[in-house]
Amino acid sequence: MFQAPKAGSITIKDIQITGGKNAQLTASYIVPIGAEGAIGSASYPVDLDQIPSWADRQEAAGSTVHAGNAVSVALVLQRGEGARGGNVGNASVTYSFDGHDYKKQGAITFELASTCS
Numbered sequence: 001m002f003q004a005p006k007a008g009s010i011t012i013k014d015i016q017i018t019g020g021k022n023a024q025l026t027a028s029y030i031v032p033i034g035a036e037g038a039i040g041s042a043s044y045p046v047d048l049d050q051i052p053s054w055a056d057r058q059e060a061a062g063s064t065v066h067a068g069n070a071v072s073v074a075l076v077l078q079r080g081e082g083a084r085g086g087n088v089g090n091a092s093v094t095y096s097f098d099g100h101d102y103k104k105q106g107a108i109t110f111e112l113a114s115t116c117s
Helices: 053-054
Strands: 012-018 025-032 070-078 086-097 100-112
Touching: 012 025, 012 070, 025 086, 053 070, 070 086
Parallel strands: none
Antiparallel strands: 012 086, 025 070, 086 100
């Protein structure tokens, strides 16, 4: 989840993953937090019956989170070609607020299965 301060909107510039093995970030989105709450983890493509707010997602880079609003940050990950599994250790969001750039980093853990069904 990512929240803009009440004092003003933020613009997301970039999202990156680091500290992983055999995983690529293929897309990143912001998703409004709907009645279903913030997105934890979900399979891709997303089931709109489970997460209806997915239909209102925006590409993260260049998107605006308005003052006081919170959004889910969705990362679309893919195993490296020929890899049997993979993982991710960290994510960072670079954003601007009030004319200054900031970076929010956090540890995340995703294990990518060697096969998907």
